[in-house]
Each structure stands twice: as C-alpha cells, then as structure tokens.
Amino acid sequence: MTTIASNAPASADRERSRTPDPGVAAARRRRRILSQWLFIAPAVLYMLAFFGYPLVRNVVMSFQQYTPATYFTGEAPFNGLDNWRAVFTDALFGASLWHTLLFTVGSLAGQFAIGMALAVFFSRRFPLSGIMRSLLLLPWLIPMVVAGTVWRRVLDQETGVLNEALQGLRLTSSTIPWLSSPDFALLSVVLVNIWIGIPFNMVILYGGLQEIPKEIREAAVLDGASPLRAFFGVTLPMMRPVVTVVLVLGFMSTVKILDLILALTNGGPAHATETLGTHTYQLSFLQLDFGQGAVVGNVLILISMVFAVIYLRANRDGLGR
Structure with missing residues (x-):
C-alpha cells in the first residue's frame, strides 16, 4: 500500500509534464499560422499589385470623366452612371x-x-x-x-x-x-x-x-x-x-x-x-x-x-x- 501511495504522486507529475501548457500551445499555433502567411505573402502581394489594383482602378475609372487631359491635370471628376x-x-x-x-x-x-x-x-x-x-x-x-x-x-x-x-x-x-x-x-x-x-x-x-x-x-x-x-x-x-x-x-x-x-x-x-x-x-x-x-x-x-x-x-x- 505504501509503495502504491508513493507511486501515485510521481505518475501524476509525469502526466502533468506530458500535458502541454495552454500558453505554449497557443504560441506554437500562432507561430505556425505566421509562418504559413509568410510563405504565401509574396504571392498575395503580387496579386494585389498586378491584379487587384488595376481591377479596382478600372472600376473607379468607369465612374469618372477620364480623358487624355487627366494625364496632365490629374483631374477626373466623378460623373456617376x-x-x-x-x-x-x-x-x-x-x-x-x-x-x-x-x-x-x-x-x-x-x-x-x-x-x-x-x-x-x-x-x-x-x-x-x-x-x-x-x-x-x-x-x-x-x-x-x-x-x-x-x-x-x-x-x-x-x-x-x-x-x-x-x-x-x-x-x-x-x-x-x-x-x-x-x-x-x-x-x-x-x-x-x-x-x-x-x-x-x-x-x-x-x-x-x-x-x-x-x-x-x-x-x-x-x-x-x-x-x-x-x-x-x-x-x-x-x-x-x-x-x-x-x-x-x-x-x-x-x-x-x-x-x-x-x-x-x-x-x-x-x-x-x-x-x-x-x-x-x-x-x-x-x-x-x-x-x-x-x-x-x-x-x-x-x-x-x-x-x-x-x-x-x-x-x-x-x-x-
């Protein structure tokens, strides 16, 4: 009985050591998500620069009075629909x-x-x-x-x-x-x-x-x-x-x-x-x-x-x- 009682705290300590700390697990998860975003960041930036911006600019231009003079004056007033x-x-x-x-x-x-x-x-x-x-x-x-x-x-x-x-x-x-x-x-x-x-x-x-x-x-x-x-x-x-x-x-x-x-x-x-x-x-x-x-x-x-x-x-x- 004494042996069993003495082994119980030791096994409990080992069990606690195997259980990851919630704070450590959350930190690891954040690092994993950050590394994933770092891998795809160049592709995202490329898409935003060469596809996203021209697309948005084209949509905005369709609501403007955009003429050759705009390239010199920078003025392109909105004309609605x-x-x-x-x-x-x-x-x-x-x-x-x-x-x-x-x-x-x-x-x-x-x-x-x-x-x-x-x-x-x-x-x-x-x-x-x-x-x-x-x-x-x-x-x-x-x-x-x-x-x-x-x-x-x-x-x-x-x-x-x-x-x-x-x-x-x-x-x-x-x-x-x-x-x-x-x-x-x-x-x-x-x-x-x-x-x-x-x-x-x-x-x-x-x-x-x-x-x-x-x-x-x-x-x-x-x-x-x-x-x-x-x-x-x-x-x-x-x-x-x-x-x-x-x-x-x-x-x-x-x-x-x-x-x-x-x-x-x-x-x-x-x-x-x-x-x-x-x-x-x-x-x-x-x-x-x-x-x-x-x-x-x-x-x-x-x-x-x-x-x-x-x-x-x-x-x-x-x-x-």
Whole structure:
C-alpha cells in the first residue's frame, strides 16, 4: 500500500509534464499560422499589385470623366452612371455583345469537336503519330498577331491563296470576300480562331483519354455497344471533369481575344467583327474615352470571373474524384 501511495504522486507529475501548457500551445499555433502567411505573402502581394489594383482602378475609372487631359491635370471628376448609361444605350455595345457570343460559341464548338476527334484518332498508336502530334501543335505556338497576319494574306479577296485554290479547283466562279464582307468576316475570324485553338483541345483531351482504362471501353464493346455508342455512353461521361476544364478555359481565353481580330479585320467591315474586346480598344485608344472603355472592360471582366468560378469548382470536383 505504501509503495502504491508513493507511486501515485510521481505518475501524476509525469502526466502533468506530458500535458502541454495552454500558453505554449497557443504560441506554437500562432507561430505556425505566421509562418504559413509568410510563405504565401509574396504571392498575395503580387496579386494585389498586378491584379487587384488595376481591377479596382478600372472600376473607379468607369465612374469618372477620364480623358487624355487627366494625364496632365490629374483631374477626373466623378460623373456617376453617365458612362454606364452611354455604353448600355449604344447600339454598338449590343452588337459587340452578340458578336462576342457568336465568336465564342462558334470557336469553342469547332475547337472542341475537332480537338476531340484528333485526340481519339491519336489515342490509337500508329507509326509517326508522335511526329504528327508535334506538328499539330504549331498553330498553338504561333503568336496571335503573326497568325492573324498570315491568315489575312491567305484570305485576301484578290491575291489570297484560298480563293486561288478554290477557283483552281473550280469550286467557285468568283473570289469570295472572306474579310471584306459583313456576311463572311465573322465566320472567317471564327474559323481562324478554331485553327489556332485545336492543338490545346487535342492535347488536354488526349491526356484525359489516356487516363481511362482500356478494359472499360473494351468491355462496353464486348457487351454489344457500337464504338460510337461506347464513346458517348462510357468514354465521354468519364471525361466530364476534363471536358469541363477544357471548355471553361477555352471560354476564358476566347471571350477576351483582341489581337487576332485586330490583325484580321480591325473590328470591321461595318463593325461586323466588333466584339467586347475590340469595342474596349476602340473606346479607350481610338476615341480616347477611357471611362466608357473601362465600363466595357468591367463587363468583360465580370463575364470572365463568372466562368473562372465555374472553372475552380469544376477543378475542385475533378480533384475530389
């Protein structure tokens, strides 16, 4: 009994020594949180300086009468909703929004359909497949301005290679005004953008196809499903996270394209290829109405932010799987 009684205080002391002091635990937790913030502080400062400040400045500018004189006088009086009212009541803004929708949807549909077809094609090994995939990446590596300049020469009505080829094959009796007619200009710009975006879609979708076990597709075929039905019933549903990411990223890069359209048509003819991106450029740098240009830019940023949230949610769901 004496031995047991003498051991009880000693065991209690050891138990107290194992229990961390609340003050020490709180200090350690604060140091851990501080170290975490120190690691991400450079990224946060970079985002605030190069993304946060320009975004806030653009929003403020949309409520100001901001002219070239402002750069000399520093005076940019607030004019309330005048800039927003002027933009939204302008018929050209509605036309630009509609052209942006057509350009984006048409580009995404063409890029995704052809990119998926090429991804399925290259998923089957054959000689020189690697070299062919590398060559198909070239349109993606060429700068937009260079690609637009080259295609402007190709699509020229009088001296363009495309019209000469079509007439040489006797498919047309006269030259087609690909870039100089309001009926063809937007379609031509969409086709050029499809050509540029196909490699990105092909590479990402090809990687997604490689992650699907071949046994699953083979089992679907053995169960009697045709290759087309197996693709739409098995392969495509399993690629849903990859497809979502491709479409959302494609949308975010397509909706704000400016340099390609400027190189091809400069928003013409007769504003037939005017999009939100070119409309912002026209207002800000040609008409020098920076306030109204900021309004259109804010609309474009808002649309991109909506789809950025969709992308983040899709990416999170894909990682969760």
